[in-house]
Amino acid sequence: MNVIEIKDLVKIYNSSEVQVKAVNGITINFEEGEFTAVVGPSGSGKTTFLNMLGGLDRPTSGSVKIGGTNVWDLSSRKLIDFRMNNIGFVFQSYNLIPVLTAGENVEFIMHLQGKPKKEREQRTRELLESVGIGDRIKSRPAKLSGGQQQRVAVARALASKPEFILADEPTANLDSTATSGLLELMAEMNRKFKTTFIFATHDQRVMDKARRIVTIEDGKILKDERFER
């Protein structure tokens, strides 16, 4: 079953002198439970593609349907709510809220969703334990290593029970031990919760784990390969 349906997606940036087509007519679907790496050289358009997919950057034309909803037809306010309930984000620089503890960072999104306190606390504990840092629930991000912060970011992304998680270069700032640990974790989450993961990455180790690799170049899909892993 398709979770995401993308049709004729185009993004044109108008600089002062030239028009740049960052994404040039991409049509692609993602199914439930996929573990996909979107790869390509720098400037190929993969981050722009992910941003449009995640409802962060409005396309020049084309449509992005998530669970049957065309996200770019939603008002700005509804789009924020839609992102909150349907999409999880893992960023390259972790981007945890520095004044909140690890537990509060995970709980934050459920708080925005208006979940009851008891449910929030229980799920926060479960998620942090499942990403292997249950003992750091009360630590602020500054007290955690890069790998630990990214684990909290994964737990935060999963907290709202999203349809899929978008991860933009999630391993770029991690050493190899932390990277392999994080990849194992995300693969396990993918298996355990059937959550769809889509990565934008340069990292070969991520590609080695992916069951689908979509190669983008000059804003177009060059290759779309599937692997049995």
Place this chain on the structure above:
Amino acid sequence: MRNIIMAWRNLWRKPWRTIITGGSVFFGVLLSAFMTSMQFGSYEAMIDNVVKFYSGYMQIFTEEYHENKTINNTFEMNDSIRRIVENEKEVTHFTPRLEYFALTSSDKITKGAMIIGVDPASENLVTNLEKWVDEGSYLSAGDDGVLVAIDLAKYLKIGIGDTLVLYGQGYHGVMAAGLYPVKGILKFPSPELNKQFVYMELNTCQEFFSAPNRLTSLVMMVEDHYHLTAAMRHLKMEIKSPYMVMSWSELQPELVSMIEADRAGGLVMKTILYMIITFGIFGTILMMISERKRELGVMIAIGMQRIRLGSVLFLETLMMGILGVLAGIVASIPLAYYFFINPIPLTGDAAKTMIDMGIEPYMYFSMHPDVFYVQAIIVFIITLIIALFPIYKSFTLRLTKALRA
């Protein structure tokens, strides 16, 4: 609640920044309250000077006397006026007066002077006249002596026990003339008063001007000038034609103009101070938003509505403002109180100018609540206005740009 906790924690993620911004609010409130206390203190001293030396806070007289200050436009005290004044709760004391010009002479010298007939007891309650007796003694009821201002006495070359000749026009053109022993010499701080005042007991004065029971004015006092508005409002409703009531500010428009001019100067200074505070806080807020752009972008990306994000940022600024304002108030009250109790003595030309104006040469401070809470409210409003900027930014933040910041 979560918004408040986040705002509070954000405040202390960079303690020095918060302390510096709160500090600019603190010093803003402290300096503006100190300046205002000094300004109000000097106005109070000036008003006190005019009011407590001579004019009182309010006067009742006839409309005709207001138009033409002759002894023919005097009035007789009646029960109706007495009752109105006695029933007015803001009026603390009142005293009747009969005042008119006459010539004063000694052996071979003559000079025009203001003859003021007063009830010694009530006059003393209103203007504390006895305090200015430099030589001799104060008047008593039924006294036939006079008190002469020091410079006039020197000019006429008379002293205690000498006879002062008074000569002038009385009520309805009657000739007024009399010989009066000098009972006391008055020394006012004001040179103007020292040159021209002669005080007499009211009945003696009425007799001199052949104007029995007649008064030029009824002089009234209130607690201080902050009670004047209410008193004037009540009395203006009660006092009907042919009588009228006027406040010191209506009687002394030149003093009001002087205070207004000074107030305008103070306002310029305070505006500059407020602008410094505004830019100080605004600069910090700009820096704070710029530093946290990516974090703000992430919050919106993961599902925080822009209005909620704006309210967290608004609360942060507000908390910083409240802390600064409270600290400023707490510090400014004892500071102003110290100088209220110990006014700063002036020296040189400033002191001379004040002495010439009849004011003791001190820089006075006021402890009126307006001094403190008005400054606090102004600085708080500035902070509130600045706090709207983060709300605006949270609505105009471009998500992809913020996430790349």
